[in-house]
Amino acid sequence: MKKPADCATMAEIRAEIDRLDEDLVRLFAARAGYIDRAAEIKAEVDLPARIDGRVEEVVRNVRRHASTHGLPPELVEKLWRRLIDWSIAREESKLGPDSLRKG
Numbered sequence: 001m002k003k004p005a006d007c008a009t010m011a012e013i014r015a016e017i018d019r020l021d022e023d024l025v026r027l028f029a030a031r032a033g034y035i036d037r038a039a040e041i042k043a044e045v046d047l048p049a050r051i052d053g054r055v056e057e058v059v060r061n062v063r064r065h066a067s068t069h070g071l072p073p074e075l076v077e078k079l080w081r082r083l084i085d086w087s088i089a090r091e092e093s094k095l096g097p098d099s100l101r102k103g
Contacts, residue, residue: 049091
């Protein structure tokens with residue numbers, strides 16, 4: 001892995017961005033594995049896919065991480081809310097929609 005300042009050409013920059021994109025996809029896939037396991041556990045204990053308190057806790061955490069790493073918290077929050085919505089939809093595909101659960 002080269003640092004940005006060590007890249008002398010656009011080809012080097014693009015190669016590093018492509019490498020990082022692959023790493024990000026791998027991390028998202030790992031995260032999805034935890035989402036799938038959460039759905040299994042939630043089914044066992046009759047929890048809904050969306051738990052609003054947890055959603056807001058995740059958002060607070062990523063906003064803090066964004067600030068720590070010099071990224072705009074508002075942008076990271078928007079990205080993460082999309083990721084959270086996707087994760088909840090993934091859970092609902094296994095649990096059924098929250099609106100139809102007795103929960």
